Amino acid sequence: MAIDDRVGQSGSGVRRDLRDALGALAATPRLLVALDFDGTLAPVVDDPEKARATPEARAAVERLIEVPDTRVALVSGRSLQDLEQVAPFGDRVLLVGSHGIELRLDDPDDVLALDDGERRQLDVLEQVLDQIADTLDTVWIEPKPAGFAVHTRLATERHSRVAHLVAINELKAEAPDATVRLGKDVIEFSVRSTTKGEAVEHLRRYTHATAVFYAGDDVTDEDAFVALTADDLGVKSGDGPTAADHRVAGVKEVAAVLSLLATLRETHARDAPGTN
Ligand SMILES: [Mg+2]
Known part of the structure; x- marks a missing residue:
């Protein structure tokens, strides 16, 4: 079945090559969706405390959280505390703050493990x-x-x-x-120097992901894009040089991509239940 038939209208506005790549990604057994926050899910605003994910981005992330064998992580330069305040998903998402120094995984007490x-x-x-x-x-x-x-x-x-x-x-x-x-x-x-790329590697191992989707807008997100492999998919939000495979104009378009990914992933989970 062609992707267009499966996704109906929700794929509108997403370029053909990106739609095809999302279709392939959605069929992976265990998917990690790792997302920068500011400039990716939320428009950049003057007062960082007032930054919020757009309703469309939020809805798409909520749907992805619910799909079996799919984990969502926010990977931000904000401190973990900051990120928890602006991100509306509670403990249903994994959080990476301070460009990878701070991690909040499923155990809320295990926020940062120094060796x-x-x-x-x-x-x-x-x-x-x-x-x-x-x-x-x-x-x-x-x-x-x-x-x-x-x-x-x-x-x-x-x-x-x-x-x-x-x-x-x-x-x-x-x-x-x-x-x-x-x-x-x-x-x-x-005592720890780390990057969003190392954070993505950590999350990949932690979630046992067989493929990773990453979206980000900033220079520090490039470390994450570089850490992606052929089975993964990177989407750069906005202008600037990038190592990502795909680029979209900004926050609105990222939300459309996430919405399409949610639809494809939901369809995959429905069509192939228990095969993961
Ligand atoms: Mg950003």
Whole structure:
């Protein structure tokens, strides 16, 4: 049966080559649908707290969640806490926050599992950074999912420079594998450096997926697209260079693609029950 006959009107607006690729993907035994949030399910807005998935995207994701042998994951640069606040799917989806550093899988207590080596590094980080914060009282330390942020906003320029230098030098000796990320009035140290690509690999193993669908709009989503294999399908939302196989104009079109994927996957589950 041609895909057009099976999906009726819900495939309208999705290009032929993408429709065909979605048809092939929908027949996979176990499907992982991994989705960026901002710029993919939700239009980008000035106040990040106000970002919401469009009703169409939300409806399509709700349908995908219900299909047997299909898991949905949101993969975002937002912190896990942020992501939980803006994403409306509760614990029915898997969540990846902070570009892969934070994971919330099915066990709600298992939000981030550092290994022993990372835990030791985290302890060292904390000791070194606490010392610096004690010495310079305008510098304060914020715990992060896999590290710490050293805030120097209230420090004089000189103190801020001292804090940066001391932190970097001490940690070079004490925790050489820590990742350092410089921001405005903040320096972040992390014992885990990861990407959305690694997150997708992790989710693929965790869900035992036989194929992955990924959609995203940003530069960091490119790591995920690169991690996809020939059996997977990547859809880039919006402009910009991409390694994804397919591109759509934006959030509205992503929702149409997800709606079609839901229809195809529902049809597959109905036509071939229990074969997975
Ligand atoms: Mg995005």
